[in-house]
Amino acid sequence: MITRYTTTLLLALGLTASASAQSTYFFPGTPAASFDPAVPTPEQFLGYPIGSHYTRTDQIVAYLRELDRVSDKVSLRVIGNTFEERPQVVATITAPQHQQNLAGLQQARRALIDPNLAAPDYRKLPVVVSLNFGVHGNESSSSEAALLLAYYLTASTAPETKQWLEQAVITIDPLENPDGRDRASHWFDQNKSWPNPTDPLDREHTEAWPGGRTNHFYTDLNRDWLALTQPESRARMAFFHEWYPNVMIDFHEMGTNGTYYFEPSKPFSTENDLIPRATYEVLNVHLAKYFAKALDNLGSLYWTKEQFDNLSPIYGSTYPDFQGGVGITFEVGSSRGLAQEGSNGVVTFPFTIRNHVATGLATVRGAVEEKDLYLRHQRDFFTSALTDARKFPTKAYVFGNAQDETLTNRFLTLLLQHKIEVHALSKTVTLDNQEFQAGKAYVVPTSQPQYRVVHSLFEELTAFHDSVFYDVTGWSQAHAYGLAVSKRKNIALVQGAPVAAPAVLTGSVRGGQSSYAYLLPWSDYNAPRALVALQRAGVTAKVSFKPSGWRRQSVN
Known part of the structure; x- marks a missing residue:
């Protein structure tokens, strides 16, 4: 006779066995006993195995809140809200003693980005690793991987994981595009079937327009890191400048017939000349060895140095390069549903998730083991920015539009969001046959730690090493705003204290x-x-x- 107690026991044993099987698949070689049982797995919390269903944004946020509740290694923070009023959250995972001193760690790391401060004791600084998922909402495996990575880093009792959390601050943005994520997850969950159809033409795999790639207003958030036109981007930028990550990964998906892509990108031809060669030739290459080893251990195919470029600072995988960190794109061949036939066989949703989990853990491992290299690079990066600025002919940019102070104010706001030093124009002048009025125009010196971003915002880029581009070839925001701009070869107009905030216009x-x-x-x-x-x-x-x-x- 099967009693209610027996049924409950069998159900509990079934869940335990299922959770153990999931751990074996997503964390091969890691004993189940090495995970703290007080920390629920994503499957135990959600009620279904990861990879069998597309997880909604509210469920993702709820699971991370649960990790925050049960563990002193995790703190969850809402950094903003989308147009559709979904929260943007970031989970910070690090050793408990660091959790009690996050503001102090941020302050100590200022010595990496301000050349005027004395060099820090690198042994005492944690490396900051930022793992960002789902900027394209229908590239869905990434946010599922975020749940597993958050679980591993929280629940693992392995000595290596303990060392990681003592030597690093790891931030996980599981939903860079919450509105697009839900648009996609609803489609896939509503149209999935059993057994899983693998025909690429099945309705599950042919998401209707506009799909979940973009945000509420159909803006591609992965092209908005420089322009900051969307609230999601502005919130993310404010958080970015609290930490200045040393390593930042943007997790993506590509076509089903692809395997796995990671950087380095194609040397020279698709890389930005403003960025020190060490970023591409040393730091990227060091991390790539960790990625390759992780995928080799799974038997997963991968490729590099092709297709995707590092030219423009508009991406989540390139903007960190302009801030002394290393930004990297991960692209996994997508199932675009639970399973789909591809040129290399059937690609399943769990398989794509597992690849991202493997490279995510490899990122943390590489950043910690090479911590000194990445910390020193960031300090050298901002110091060399001043050296490069001294060599550049333009010493300051003057901009403004007296007939449209609002437009001028918006551009000023953009500069301040990028932590750029800006001064108010103290006298009315005519430059290049354009009048700039005092109080309605501003001056940006090039000699500042953010020189490379200043250059990107103001200068025209018209010559390239290669004629083949993955994406855009121009990104000057001064031209995008249509403002009058004058390039000056001296700093005579740079006067007074920097502007702290835009003036309130009435x-x-x-x-x-x-x-x-x-x-x-x-x-x-x-x-x-x-x-x-x-x-x-x-x-x-x-x-x-x-x-x-x-x-x-x-x-x-």
Whole structure:
């Protein structure tokens, strides 16, 4: 006779056996006994094996909150919210003593990015490893891998893992694109079947437009690290500049017929000349050996030095290169569903997840074992930025638009988000046949630690080593904003203390109260926003298509 107790016991044993099987698959060679049983596995928490279902964003956040609750190695933080009001979270995993002193560690690491400070004691500084997942929401294996990596780093009692957490601060952003993630996970979960269809033309594998790649407004967040047009990007940038990661990985998926890609990229031809060669030739190469070994242990195929480039700072895998870290792209051949037939056989969702887990752990291992190399590189990077700036002919950029102060303010805000030193223009000047008004224009010196980002924002890039590009070939934000810019060969206009925050702009009504109508000039960047505000307030608005003699009252 099977009693309720017996049934419960059998169910518990089944879950334990299933969880053990998952650990064996995703963490081969790691004894199940080496995991702290007080820390729930993703499967135990979610109720289904990882790789059998697409996990929603709320479930991912809930699991990381549970790790935060049960372990003193984990702290979960909400860094922002999306357009659809989903939270952006980052889990910081490190030794308990570091968790109690995160702000102090951030302050100590300032010696790496400020050449004016004395060099730090590198033995006492942790290396910072940032693992970022799912910037393209339908490249779904990455966020599932984030759960397994967070579990391993929290639950593993192995001496090696203990050393990692003592020598590193590991940040996990499991959902770089929460809105796109849910759009994709709903599609895959609603259209999956059993047994798993592997035909590439099956509905499960042919996600309808717009798919989950982009965010709410269909913006590709992996092209927004420099422009920062989206709230997800701005929140992520603020968090990035708290830590300045030494190693940062962006986990992606590619076509089903691909295997696994990691850097180095193609030498010289697809790399940015502003970046020290050591980033590509030493640091990337050192880590690549760890990635290769991890995939070799799984018997997984991989390739490198092709297709993907390192030219533009717009990506999550390239922006860190411009901040003294090493940014790297991981691309795994995607199942785009639970299983799909490819040129190398059937690619399954668990298989793609396992590859990302292996390279994720290899990243932490490599960063810790080569910690001194990566810390010293970051210090040298910002010191060499000043040396390179002294060699560059342009010593300062002047920018501004007196007729559109809002647009000028927005560009200033962008510069400050990138931690760039900016000064207010103290006197009205005419430069290159353009007038720049005091109080409505600004000056950016090139001689500053962020020289390489300044160069990327202002300079035009028109010559390349190679004619074959993976993506964009131009990214000057000064041109994108359409602002007047003058390049100066001296720093005479750089005066006063740097600007700490943009000025608060207020509108006004010229000409006093009107008994008939007010004119709203359409030249200001915020004119559309003002019109919407007026319409919401019940004000009747009309459009004039002809020049008018009404000049007395206008809204500015």
